[in-house]
Amino acid sequence: MIKDENKKHQYYQALLNKDSKYDGIFFAGIRTTGVFCHATCPAKKPRYENCTFYETAEEALLAGYRPCKRCNPLFYPQELSPLVKQMVSLVEKNPEKKWRDSDFAELGIHSATARRQFKQKYGMTFVQYARARRMGIAMKTIRTGEKIINAQIDVGYDSSSGFHDAFSKIMGRTPKKSNEFKILYADWVDTKLGPMMSIADEKYLYLLEFVDRRGLEREVERLRNRLNASIIPGKTNISNCIKEELNQYFDNKLLKFETPVMLLGSDFQKKVWGELVKINMGETKSYKDMAISIGNAKSVRAVGNANGANQLALIIPCHRVIQSDGSLGGYGGGIERKKWLLNHENQNRNF
Structure with missing residues (x-):
């Protein structure tokens, strides 16, 4: 979601003017209708306060918006292949469906071809798109x-x-x-x-x-x-x-989370998570250091798996674990988020 006020006003003006230069640059979620559009949508323009702007269609979908039927934002900018159009239409007919390879076979569609064409068009796989549309329904219900x-x-x-x-x-x-x-x-x-x-x-x-x-x-x-x-x-x-x-x-006003949590995992996972919460804000440990700290220097990979199984992002700070060479390693929330979090904590460790 775009939060920069200048950019939001810029995009809103582009929406009002139906400025084609902005098609594919942003997507506008319209709270009053529950749809998202691209810049040249012919529908009646919403009020500024009813718009939320996104850089990707996936963000708009996860926020609970469905594609506008007037401007078909998922069909822009280039013409879609009949296969991709069919896949988008199938999702809209049954957005809560979880798609499997067998579903493609029943439709006479080769799953690998479908994945490749969809990825080329949207920068995300069909499964990612269907998941985003599906989860968007749940998230909208949760929000409201x-x-x-x-x-x-x-x-x-x-x-x-x-x-x-x-x-x-x-x-x-x-x-x-x-x-x-x-x-x-x-x-x-x-x-x-x-x-x-x-x-x-x-x-x-x-x-x-x-x-x-x-x-x-x-x-x-x-x-x-x-x-x-x-x-x-x-x-x-x-x-x-x-x-x-x-x-x-x-807002840089908290060093430690105090919300009561319930840890659900194996004894080994809980042991790893217990060590994670000991890593202070602004500090990092390597996966190898973590393995040593739990008394098993050979369990580096298992430590990484336990990190990945963490269901309490930020509270159990698995983002503070990096590779021995100083590189970031993986993170369920995405590498860019991990980088941001470490920079944020390093700058505010002694507020």
Whole structure:
């Protein structure tokens, strides 16, 4: 999401003028209609305060906007092949669907060809696009949803429950009723590095991730299955607490997170995460150092895997682990975010 006010006003003026030089440069999400457009959209122009601007279509999709049917922003700038048009149309007909190779085969489409053509056009794979559209539905529900009193929840997600069927398909249907059944609440958090999602109950925070993380759906599914839980839109004291702490963190007013968390993982993973929280802001450790600190110098790769399994971004600071040669290594939230976070923490370690 673009936050620079000058750039936002520039893009809004381009939208008003239908300036073709800006087609493909930005996408405008229109809050009143729930669609996103490119600069030359012929539809009636929205008010400035109802616009959110994005640099990529994937960002707009993840924010919950659907492609405008008037300007077809996904069909710009060059003409699409019939195959890519067909794939986009299929997603719009069934946006909550999780696509597999077998689905392509049933349609007589070679999956490798589909992936290549889609990647060339949009800079993201078809699976990424379908995921962004799918997750966007869930994220929009999370952004606008109200907390639902437990007594009102029908554990079968029937029509009387009030939940959208698409949301339950994306975030996972409720498990079979049992005494262990648990309700968790998902909330949206805007940050300087992009939106994040928190999942919490009234006691603990279970997940905090950037919404564009590739493995987010799998993380949500593992969490839901592990706790025999249903995840619905809503806020709790814990989700409000982490939102406030994140604001403080990005405003250089927080050195350590205090929100109560629940760590769900193997003993080894918890051991690694325990060492991660000991790394102070502004400091880094190598994967090898981490392996040594847990008493097993040969477990470098396992340490890396434990980092990747972390479901509490920033709180369990896996971004503070780098390669022995000083290079950044991987990060689930993306290398650019990791670089930004390390610079941010290094500059503000002694505020």
